[in-house]
Amino acid sequence: MATQRHYDELARQLSAFGAIKRDMARILPHDCPTGSAAVLTLLKRYGDMRMSKIAELLAVDVSVASRHVAHVADRGWIERHPDPADKRSRILSLTDKGWKQLDVLNERSTQLLADRLSDWSDDEVNQLIALMTRLRDSFGDCRTTTRTPA
Amino acid sequence: MATQRHYDELARQLSAFGAIKRDMARILPHDCPTGSAAVLTLLKRYGDMRMSKIAELLAVDVSVASRHVAHVADRGWIERHPDPADKRSRILSLTDKGWKQLDVLNERSTQLLADRLSDWSDDEVNQLIALMTRLRDSFGDCRTTTRTPA
DNA sequence: TATTGTTATACTCTATAACTATA
DNA sequence: TATAGTTATAGAGTATAACAATA
Numbered sequence A, B: 001m002a003t004q005r006h007y008d009e010l011a012r013q014l015s016a017f018g019a020i021k022r023d024m025a026r027i028l029p030h031d032c033p034t035g036s037a038a039v040l041t042l043l044k045r046y047g048d049m050r051m052s053k054i055a056e057l058l059a060v061d062v063s064v065a066s067r068h069v070a071h072v073a074d075r076g077w078i079e080r081h082p083d084p085a086d087k088r089s090r091i092l093s094l095t096d097k098g099w100k101q102l103d104v105l106n107e108r109s110t111q112l113l114a115d116r117l118s119d120w121s122d123d124e125v126n127q128l129i130a131l132m133t134r135l136r137d138s139f140g141d142c143r144t145t146t147r148t149p150a
Numbered sequence C: 001t002a003t004t005g006t007t008a009t010a011c012t013c014t015a016t017a018a019c020t021a022t023a
Numbered sequence D: 001t002a003t004a005g006t007t008a009t010a011g012a013g014t015a016t017a018a019c020a021a022t023a
Helices: A004-016 A018-026 A034-046 A051-058 A062-074 A096-116 A122-139 B004-016 B018-026 B034-046 B051-058 B062-074 B096-116 B122-139
Strands: A078-083 A086-094 B078-083 B086-094
Touching (some): A004 B018, A004 B122, A018 A096, A034 A086, A051 A062, A122 B004, A122 B018, A122 B122, B004 B018, B034 B051, B034 B062, B034 B096, B051 B062, B062 B078
């Protein structure tokens, strides 16, 4: 349990983090915005999956995931195969073009981070990753939170 | 200098952080979106300042800051006084209504964080804040980064 | 009836560019 | 001529709700 002062500071850091995300977004090819990149990255990391799983991992509504997926499918980076076990569902999988696109993304993000984090040690990066992971866990499935009225 | 694997993981955490920010946004009054809340919070923290300073602290373009500021000014939460020393400029300051709005924001965000971070120690929160602050410093003024073409 | 996924609509945030007023 | 700030426009991300197809 932390103090009020800490909450203020954390809220401020969270708010200011947008600038970092925008910095990362600026290096993306302009036909591959952050939503598309996120879909490709998840498929690379976790393998084939269905729409609903993508939405869960992105922590967005299924309708949002559907849009991002449609965009990368239009570019030929993934394919949507009907699930034999449930014809309502579609299984997403990376194409060869998708893997090539991932190489581009990977090269660019690595270059950016190598530049920005040139004076960070392995250990520091590990600590940050660990704490960020824990924070995400603590927030859990955020989408269920009820919006407070004015 | 960290390894490729670390970069991947950090990029993933950064991407997934949006869910946390959206969770925080959901508790806001609907006439006070994140941009407005950020302006009020900065004025509370750093005191009166001009437009350009707000934009710098938010790490957004001045046009964006101008919109957020106009919104909170329309609600009567801040006032824009002409700067006697430079009539092009305007100095922003919180009104009594603004301070009351900040009380509301503070209560809500504290409640949310107290819930989400109930099992975090003071020390852990401090570590996270320190590392996030350092990360922001490492990225510096992100807005100058050149966009890469497709 | 319930669930998977798509689409239409609306809102927030953001950057670029054109513009006004002042330095 | 350069700078502070405003506004119009456009693009990306998101959520809600209505809908189609299938379970």
